[in-house]
């Protein structure tokens with residue numbers, strides 16, 4: 001194999017934050033990640049604390065059934081909402097603490113993103129500057145020890161977080177199916193497709209692409225086997241998750257933006273700012 005030596009001049013002060021011989025715009029990617037993730041976290045926190053306008057059940061020609069993914073599954077909620085338990089909040093919730101159904105939900109998907117291999121690489125660079133980019137000096141100098149001790153070693157729970165995250169995807173798929181059935185005045189359900197149905201279905205598909213393209217999913221679906229040639233079904237699943245995994249970063253960002261947009265869409269409908277267009281009815 002032909003070998004090419006690429007000279008990479010090294011600085012001797014790489015322990016100094018930002019020291020590098022790179023001439024490209026290495027700071028652009030961490031900056032965009034910083035802005036994107038900050039915007040998402042601020043919006044998600046705001047939406048979670050609202051505790052209302054997360055469900056839309058109106059519209060002309062049959063009532064819609066649109067539930068924000070930030071609140072799904074809706075374990076506790078108001079009467080008339082698709083809540084799992086018949087109460088607005090759990091009895092064990094401290095009376096002095098504000099409650100929102102989203103508080104019980106967001107931890108699952110949040111942990112999936114927080115411990116995701118891609119996001120870890122991205123936010124270590126942009127939020128912690130550890131280091132800010134390849135071949136750029138970080139604030140920790142040569143003392144950075146990676147994830148081999150507490151608390152960062154806890155990031156290894158990612159392989160277990162995948163399972164509840166996969167359950168969330170299935171629930172969101174059900175939600176999108178439910179969003180295609182509109183309730184008529186006589187109580188019957190009528191199949192149809194509104195813009196909200198498409199928004200919620202797209203959200204479930206994008207989150208599925210992100211979740212099932214996870215590096216851990218790839219390992220657990222078949223990556224741990226020495227030989228897959230005698231297991232054709234397993235091999236097919238492995239190939240599918242590998243195909244998703246190749247674009248994991250894109251799935252991560254598109255699904256992140258879309259899940260926030262899905263919440264915004266339901267919220268705007270609930271507030272009466274926009275109305276839902278029915279495409280098939």
Ligand code: FES
Pocket residue numbers: 112116117118119158210211213214215216217248
């Ligand atoms: S590596 Fe990104 S979700 Fe698992």
